[in-house]
Amino acid sequence: MKEVVAGIDIGGTNTVFGLVDRDGNILADGNIKTSGHPEVEGFVSVLISSIKNLSSGFSDLTISGIGIGAPNANYHKGTIELATNLAWKGIIPFTSLVSKEMDLPCFITNDANAAAMGEMIFGAAKNVRDFIILTLGTGVGSGIVTNGELVYGHTGFAGEIGHTIIIPGGRSCGCGRQGCLETYTSASGLVRTVLYMLSEMKEPSLLREIAPSKLNAKLITDAAKKSDPVAMEAFDYTAEMLAFGIINAIVFSSPEAVYLFGGLANAGDLLFEPVRKYVDRDIMAVFRGTVKILPSGIPENNAAVLGAAALAWKELKK
Amino acid sequence: MKEVVAGIDIGGTNTVFGLVDRDGNILADGNIKTSGHPEVEGFVSVLISSIKNLSSGFSDLTISGIGIGAPNANYHKGTIELATNLAWKGIIPFTSLVSKEMDLPCFITNDANAAAMGEMIFGAAKNVRDFIILTLGTGVGSGIVTNGELVYGHTGFAGEIGHTIIIPGGRSCGCGRQGCLETYTSASGLVRTVLYMLSEMKEPSLLREIAPSKLNAKLITDAAKKSDPVAMEAFDYTAEMLAFGIINAIVFSSPEAVYLFGGLANAGDLLFEPVRKYVDRDIMAVFRGTVKILPSGIPENNAAVLGAAALAWKELKK
Numbered sequence: 001m002k003e004v005v006a007g008i009d010i011g012g013t014n015t016v017f018g019l020v021d022r023d024g025n026i027l028a029d030g031n032i033k034t035s036g037h038p039e040v041e042g043f044v045s046v047l048i049s050s051i052k053n054l055s056s057g058f059s060d061l062t063i064s065g066i067g068i069g070a071p072n073a074n075y076h077k078g079t080i081e082l083a084t085n086l087a088w089k090g091i092i093p094f095t096s097l098v099s100k101e102m103d104l105p106c107f108i109t110n111d112a113n114a115a116a117m118g119e120m121i122f123g124a125a126k127n128v129r130d131f132i133i134l135t136l137g138t139g140v141g142s143g144i145v146t147n148g149e150l151v152y153g154h155t156g157f158a159g160e161i162g163h164t165i166i167i168p169g170g171r172s173c174g175c176g177r178q179g180c181l182e183t184y185t186s187a188s189g190l191v192r193t194v195l196y197m198l199s200e201m202k203e204p205s206l207l208r209e210i211a212p213s214k215l216n217a218k219l220i221t222d223a224a225k226k227s228d229p230v231a232m233e234a235f236d237y238t239a240e241m242l243a244f245g246i247i248n249a250i251v252f253s254s255p256e257a258v259y260l261f262g263g264l265a266n267a268g269d270l271l272f273e274p275v276r277k278y279v280d281r282d283i284m285a286v287f288r289g290t291v292k293i294l295p296s297g298i299p300e301n302n303a304a305v306l307g308a309a310a311l312a313w314k315e316l317k318k
Numbered sequence: 319m320k321e322v323v324a325g326i327d328i329g330g331t332n333t334v335f336g337l338v339d340r341d342g343n344i345l346a347d348g349n350i351k352t353s354g355h356p357e358v359e360g361f362v363s364v365l366i367s368s369i370k371n372l373s374s375g376f377s378d379l380t381i382s383g384i385g386i387g388a389p390n391a392n393y394h395k396g397t398i399e400l401a402t403n404l405a406w407k408g409i410i411p412f413t414s415l416v417s418k419e420m421d422l423p424c425f426i427t428n429d430a431n432a433a434a435m436g437e438m439i440f441g442a443a444k445n446v447r448d449f450i451i452l453t454l455g456t457g458v459g460s461g462i463v464t465n466g467e468l469v470y471g472h473t474g475f476a477g478e479i480g481h482t483i484i485i486p487g488g489r490s491c492g493c494g495r496q497g498c499l500e501t502y503t504s505a506s507g508l509v510r511t512v513l514y515m516l517s518e519m520k521e522p523s524l525l526r527e528i529a530p531s532k533l534n535a536k537l538i539t540d541a542a543k544k545s546d547p548v549a550m551e552a553f554d555y556t557a558e559m560l561a562f563g564i565i566n567a568i569v570f571s572s573p574e575a576v577y578l579f580g581g582l583a584n585a586g587d588l589l590f591e592p593v594r595k596y597v598d599r600d601i602m603a604v605f606r607g608t609v610k611i612l613p614s615g616i617p618e619n620n621a622a623v624l625g626a627a628a629l630a631w632k633e634l635k636k
Contacts, residue, residue: 130472144570146469146476153464153572154448155608160569163602168485168562175602244483251478252462252570254471284481284493290473 001062002027005316006051007309009111010034010070012085015043017051018302019061020309024122026302027061028054040088041097048101066098066106067312069114069304074156078108107315111135113150113159114307115296116143119259120150121310124297131257132249133296134161134242136264139174140182140189146253162186166244184241187217187263193234194220205230221267235270242271243278250279250287261296261303268295319380320345323634324369325627327429328352328388330403333361335369336620337379338627342440345379346372347623358406359415366419384416384424385630387432387622392474396426425633429453431468431477432625433616434461437577438468439628442615449575450567451614452479452560454582457492458500458507464571480504484562502559505535505581511552512538523548539585553588560589561596568597568605579614579621586613 004027008017011034018029030050037043055061072083078095080086095106109117116133119125125133129148135141140162144151151158162182163175170179171192183189194207194215206223207215207230223231246258264271276293283291298306322345326335329352336347348368355361373379390401396413398404413424427435434451437443443451447466453459458480462469469476480500481493488497489510501507512525512533524541525533525548541549564576582589594611601609616624 130476146464146471147467149465149467151464151571154574155572155605157604158448158464158570158572160602160604163569164566165562166486177600177602244486248482248566249570251481252476252567253469254473254476256472282495284478284495286475286478287473 009304112141118307327622430459
């Protein structure tokens with residue numbers, strides 16, 4: 001019998017899942033709508049049936065555990081708590097509901113922590129005991145690994161580097177405060193930066209031809225690749241802010257590597273080169289030259305399922 | 319035979335040491351000058367002789383290990399590296415030198431990490447798996463514990479929360495950068511704040527009668543306790559800055575408690591009350607109410623030796 005785990009990533013709209021072996025091969029995968037299920041019990045029932053169907057296509061497969069990445073997931077309690085992007089309100093005992101449908105060890109954490117697990121088990125951080133991953137998407141998530149273990153903290157919600165305040169009194173943030181790292185270095189932060197640059201810069205720019213409501217990180221990246229001065233200036237500023245967040249994280253846990261993942265990280269050297277330059281310029285001397293700033297080693301389209309599966313494999317090994 | 323460890327704290331001027339049992343009782347202690355020894359080998363020789371002499375007074379004592387707290391100590395390598403307050407230059411293989419004189423397991427870390435160990439093994443954090451200790455002295459040191467383990471990081475120098483930049487372009491710091499937490503919340507940071515307040519405030523103040531070169535945290539604390547308006551305003555500002563550093567640390571590791579130790583922490587409610595108020599006001603919502611801000615549970619005069627001894631006990635248990 002071949003042993004696999006089920007990796008599940010719950011998003012606001014879609015939920016994707018896959019059967020993943022120890023080496024990170026996805027043997028089969030599928031997806032269902034998250035948003036079509038006002039009651040969480042109904043959702044879990046459909047989800048687990050779908051996974052059972054997926055595995056029934058194999059004669060020699062045994063599922064040993066289930067790993068789940070979800071917004072506002074609490075690793076310690078197995079819950080999803082007060083998730084604004086999901087229909088289920090309050091505190092949902094998610095792993096208990098899953099175990100009722102399928103009697104297997106079940107683990108849950110938030111998507112950025114799952115990304116860290118994916119990096120550690122299947123990705124670029126296989127032999128790295130101290131690292132940080134930053135997920136630069138709509139928001140900025142983070143997963144922190146020290147001594148080879150993910151940092152969940154007392155509450156289970158540790159690793160919110162995106163909500164480090166880097167500019168006191170700075171940009172207003174969805175968290176209700178001001179100046180958080182994610183207001184500058186998320187995809188939407190980059191759009192805010194471009195709009196500001198357009199107000200301040202006189203240089204011609206392709207971005208002046210795009211309605212603000214249509215602006216996104218992809219269009220800005222494309223413009224920067226064509227040497228558009230506003231887009232390039234926006235990337236440089238974003239990189240400086242990101243470097244600032246990274247150097248404040250480095251004094252905390254002194255990682256060997258910081259991995260950047262998703263959205264903005266896809267801009268490649270446009271982002272990585274200035275980030276490395278500003279980290280090197282502004283880092284505390286004792287840490288200079290000790291930290292690699294690297295792209296994630298997990299393909300973006302499989303990252304969510306692999307991260308959730310990695311959580312299950314890591315826990316089953318304990 | 320009663321089992322003890324030797325705890326050693328190396329300071330710029332004095333080195334203190336003690337024989338400490340599993341319960342944190344100091345059975346005997348002593349001290350030697352650090353500064354009288356230009357060569358580290360000579361210093362280690364005198365230090366170890368002194369410890370042997372100390373133990374020779376007991377007929378039933380066996381020393382099982384040695385723990386050392388020292389500036390710029392690297393836990394991973396057993397070294398003291400580029401310590402500006404010590405006479406020995408370069409990278410000193412300190413634990414190797416000690417082991418040559420006394421063939422016992424020997425461990426070293428910096429003083430703030432040793433303070434965290436002391437808190438975890440003998441102090442207020444005995445059953446706390448996730449906490450941070452901030453030592454508010456001439457500088458601001460920190461020790462971070464996650465999952466019940468001290469965070470040393472890839473370099474061994476993790477836990478420099480005092481060098482989190484909280485005000486970009488702010489006060490110049492001894493580390494060569496600007497706006498670090500320690501420039502606002504160390505004892506010398508409090509003095510800087512008072513001098514600034516004296517320049518801005520018109521209220522009468524006892525502190526106007528003291529030459530700036532004589533101002534220190536103790537005098538400012540005494541004035542604040544007499545409701546001196548400048549001293550009180552300075553404490554309030556210091557507390558706000560410290561709260562800011564603490565809330566940025568909380569998003570990182572989500573501790574159950576933050577312990578404040580030394581210097582400024584001795585001001586008691588003058589510091590703790592406004593720190594708690596500002597943390598509660600400015601913390602990210604998901605962490606509100608989850609973190610206790612507490613005084614250290616270790617008496618200050620024994621803290622250095624107990625911290626170093628705790629390191630040895632913790633390592634011997636591994």
